Amino acid sequence: MLFFKNLKYQVFIISVLFFNTTINGQNGINAKTFYKHDKYLSSDKMEGRFPGTKGNNEAASYIKRYFKKYGLKEFNRNYYQTFKLFVKEGINKVKSDSVNTQNVVGYLEGSDEKLKNEYIVIGAHYDHWGWGGQNSGSKKKEAFAIHNGADDNASGVSALLCILQELSNAKVKPKRSIIFISFSGEEEGLLGSKYFVSHLPVEKNAVKVMLNMDMVGRLNEEKQIYMGGAGTFPNGVELMKKLGENSTLNPVIHAGEVGGSDHVSFYKAAISAIGFHTGGHPQYHTPEDDIDLINIQGGALVSQYIYNALVAIANDPQQLYFIKQN
Ligand SMILES: [Zn+2]
Secondary structure, eight states: OHHHHHHHHHHHHHHHHHHHHHHHTTSSOOHHHHHHHHHHHTSGGGGGGOTTSHHHHHHHHHHHHHHHHTTOBOBTTBSEEEEEEEEOTTBTTBOSEEEEEEEEEEEEOOSSTTGGGSEEEEEEEOOOOTTOOTTSSOSOTTOOOOOOOIIIIIIHHHHHHHHHHHHHHOSSOOSSEEEEEEESOOTTTSHHHHHHHHTOSSOGGGEEEEEEESSOSOOOTTOEEEEEOGGGSTTHHHHHHHHHHTSSOEEEEESSOOOSSTHHHHHHTTOEEEEEEOOOOTTTTSTTOOGGGOOHHHHHHHHHHHHHHHHHHHHOOSOOOOOOOO
């Protein structure tokens, strides 16, 4: 009995090791974890994570739990930054209404005595279109159905949590401090990031670069990860190219073209900002943007690439400053 038990245990260990090395490749971020977060956040239980709803609050509480688990500190003893949002009539079964929603925020202190007073921000919005409706941004307004948003933007949050977990496992912490944030109200016009930028928990001059992930779950066969704003901080384009050479990805790098998501709020405030995504698709802003279409291996690869970028920027010995792009 004992022998069999042992044998079973050994088989278990071997298969765990095999499984992990297979899906991890040589790196730490794995597809299984990426899938776990994306699946949970895009499940019907979240009802499309519309601001002010139970599903939105549950998603926030899920993110908060991992922020805490992986050792992020709170600003003002609270992971939540609450703000008000006005919902137009005809969205998500709602009559026009003012609701409370929240950004989820935490930070990891830098390891360098001096550089820890500077901050790199990494973020991804967690809200989506709920049940859609006439005044929503849904491409299928007539279909009153849960918009799960597995790519938009459960995938970005999934990447955010994978990157955080990897960082919590790292023996040497980055020199600069890192703020992790998951925004709400992005779909209504970047409202969470606008609120954050105008209510920063640290001095604005101390915020050096913002990295944003919005729709990173649909890596294509050419393995193209797109980014805008790489030229808004010193040697950004070169760095992103170099990181691509050491990965299996094909980065499509734009120095400018800062557009489309929450990093714009930072850029407009003259903070260097880079936005990542894996491209559009027919399911964009429809109830069909679902977990079965997510490239989970791709999501892990993209997360690893952005993790490497984050660490490189946070450790960069040169001075970081804003470079305006046209
Ligand atoms: Zn969207």
